[in-house]
Amino acid sequence: GQNIDQPTEMTATEGAIVQINCTxxxxxxNGLFWYQQHAGEAPTFLxxxxxxxxxxxxxxxxxxxxxKGYSYLLLKELQMKDSASYLCAVRANQAGTALIxxxxxxxxxxx
Amino acid sequence: GAGVSxxxxxxxxxxxxxxxxxxxxxxxxVSLFWYQQALGQGPEFLTYFQNEAQLDKSGLPSDRxxxxxxxxxxxxxxxxxxxxxxxxxxxxxSSLASQGNxxxxxxxxxxxxxx
Numbered sequence: 001g002q003n004i005d006q007p008t009e010m011t012a013t014e015g016a017i018v019q020i021n022c023t024x025x026x027x028x029x030n031g032l033f034w035y036q037q038h039a040g041e042a043p044t045f046l047x048x049x050x051x052x053x054x055x056x057x058x059x060x061x062x063x064x065x066x067x068k069g070y071s072y073l074l075l076k077e078l079q080m081k082d083s084a085s086y087l088c089a090v091r092a093n094q095a096g097t098a099l100i101x102x103x104x105x106x107x108x109x110x111x
Numbered sequence: 112g113a114g115v116s117x118x119x120x121x122x123x124x125x126x127x128x129x130x131x132x133x134x135x136x137x138x139x140x141v142s143l144f145w146y147q148q149a150l151g152q153g154p155e156f157l158t159y160f161q162n163e164a165q166l167d168k169s170g171l172p173s174d175r176x177x178x179x180x181x182x183x184x185x186x187x188x189x190x191x192x193x194x195x196x197x198x199x200x201x202x203x204x205s206s207l208a209s210q211g212n213x214x215x216x217x218x219x220x221x222x223x224x225x226x
Contacts, residue, residue, distance in 0.1 A: 031211075031212065033214060042114075042219045098144060098159055099215060101155070102153050103152050103153045104152070
């Protein structure tokens, strides 16, 4: 079966750093994506990892370890607007190229 | 427009009615996906098109669900004889290609409520 796990909720304060973990067990692997979704809005693309290591993009970084089936999204210098749901998604190497999503991590940033 | 457009934004229907949800992908995007998102959950795959060909419909929950993309651009998701468990947000996404690092770009979704 396909399974993606991430924490349900996290809280942090403005200016802090937060790490959102994601573990996956899928029939195949052809890339891992992180999306941000504000309530009532579309998921928006944040990052993509297909090789092991860290990808940095401004205040956001994403890490992947394929051997451990593990990824994390690191958010630095948190701002109130970062309060949202963060979705981890895997493209499994199978017929069709749909993404398999985790349930999302709701991040609340307080002042 | 610049992004994926979905209509209607909200739809309320009585149980047993048929509904049709529209998706207008980003111009030139070959791949189109439909997902269903229940409250507090991540999106779940329904079906996938490459141009006008429906390559995967394994996620459609029942034969009441039908999707088409006849000219390889706009797509319609139809749900017949709606039931209360069909209440969810239906998201459409498009991408330039089906593999590689091309992300899927999502629309704002249609929030469907079945009474």
